[in-house]
Amino acid sequence: MTEKTALTPKTHTTPPAKFSHGVRKGNILQVAGQVGFLPAEDGKLPTPAGPTLREQTLQTLANVQSILEEGGASWDDAMMIRVYLTDVDHFAEMNDIYDTYFAEQGLTQPPAARTTVYVGLPAGLLIEIDALAVLG
Amino acid sequence: MTEKTALTPKTHTTPPAKFSHGVRKGNILQVAGQVGFLPAEDGKLPTPAGPTLREQTLQTLANVQSILEEGGASWDDAMMIRVYLTDVDHFAEMNDIYDTYFAEQGLTQPPAARTTVYVGLPAGLLIEIDALAVLG
Amino acid sequence: MTEKTALTPKTHTTPPAKFSHGVRKGNILQVAGQVGFLPAEDGKLPTPAGPTLREQTLQTLANVQSILEEGGASWDDAMMIRVYLTDVDHFAEMNDIYDTYFAEQGLTQPPAARTTVYVGLPAGLLIEIDALAVLG
Structure with a gap:
């Protein structure tokens, strides 16, 4: 039996x-919905980067990336990235941030597919992102 | 060619x-979005458990589980669970129910990743859940 | 290393x-969120089919299908289809269109699982659909 590993x-x-923030089983890696929380500090409640969409988006992408890396993957392995925004008016700005971010990642494979939809999120959160990766 | 099996x-x-309520092909099993409908009865329209979030959530999880089991899988094989709520104010209560439920499942593997977002659902439905599992 | 191919x-x-509109790596194919844009024309901004839900839905399904086919897959390989509508009142009509469409596809395997939720989409778009397929 193939082991399922939690990625934390x-x-x-x-x-x-x-x-789990992420799980890997065989060559499949799933990242849970990440938000723009800054790195955890003992005794402090989770705090989002911000207040701008740019800060939250970059922190969210960093949080997804660290889970991919914890599982031995990189953005090159990402097949699908799901972006949840709270405001349709954020689409163009998110795309700008997203493009610049991925241009800087030095991908050697085509970028992942993506779906963007507009939903409700807990107060203070502007974006949530999850990802599916296939390794190997 | 690997057969795709409907899970009903x-x-x-x-x-x-x-x-299909669920499909399995090789070691990949996908559960369709489940809601809190009580077990089907001949000649009766689908009726959600309820009216509380607790009742609907537990019935929805049971409905996902029965599809996993129909495909030879269990919660241990679940990689991703997507939770759709209609109200941000239900997050804490859903988490309580979710935690207690999974504590009782006797998982031998790490819990699945999860994304929770807040969307619209048909009248009377408070929660919808789907799941991706990798067997073996 | 297995190559990830962009499907365009x-x-x-x-x-x-x-x-990417779609990516394939090994036997996994992911289609990005498609909307009802008509086939691209040079020098023209993307324009949705319409204005009816029927026209947008059929164009969206055609756009998903062309990505599946670009990756060597067909609807028979689709495991999960995610449907994003903007209006709960569109559910019954979308189901009618969806059923007729898939009845005409001559599937030789069970239909994919599906989740339908109601979200916000950019102005003018009534539906978005993405899909996960497993080939072979």
């Missing part, structure tokens, strides 16, 4: 419920 | 459109 | 950001 970067706060 | 537990009503 | 049908406009 040191920078991440404990999940608020019985789920 | 006896408890489930016929899907309202041309989709 | 000739009918598709360039993505508005650094993502």
Whole structure:
């Protein structure tokens, strides 16, 4: 039987419920929905980067990336990135930030597919991102 | 060619459109979006458990589980669980129910990753959940 | 290392950001969120089919299908189809269109699982669909 491994970067706060920030089983790696929380600090509640969309988006992408890396993957392995925004008016700015970010990642494979939809998120959060990766 | 198998537990009503409640192909199992419908009864329209979030959430999780089991999988094989709520104010209560539920499942592997977002659902439904599992 | 291939049908406009319309790696194929844009024309902004839900839905399904086919897959390989609508009142009509469409596809395997939720989309778009396929 192939083992399922929980991926828990040191920078991440404990999940608020019985789920994993990421799991890997064989060559499949799934990253849970990440938000723009700054690296965890003992005794401090999770705090989002901000207040701008740019700061939250970059922190969220960093949080996804650290889970990919914890599982031995990189953005090159990402097949699907799901972006949840709270405001349709953020689409163009998010795309700008997203493009610049990925241009700087030095991808050697085509970028992941993506779906962007507009949903509700807890107060103070402007963006949530999850990802599916296939390694190997 | 690997066969794709439809997973249709006896408890489930016929899907309202041309989709499967779950499908398995090789070691990949996908559960369709489940809601808190009580086990199907002949001649009766699908009826959600309720009216509380607790009742709907537990019924929804049971409905996901029966599809996993129909495909020879268990919660231990679940990689990703997507939770759709209609109200941000339900997050804490859903997490409590979710935690207690999974504590009782006797998982031998790390829990699945999870994304929770807040969307619209048909009237009377408070939660929808789907899941991706990797077997073996 | 298994190569990740970008899937870019000739009918598709360039993505508005650094993502792929679809990617395939090994036997996993992921289609990005598609909307009802008509086939791309040089010098013309992306224009949705419409204005009816029927026209947008059929164009969106055609756009998903062309990415599946670009990757050597068909609807028979689709495991999960995610449907994003903007209005709960569109559910019944979308199901009718969806059923008729898939009845005409001559599937030889069970239909994919599906989740439908109601979200915000950019102005003028009534539906978005993405898909996960497993080949072989």
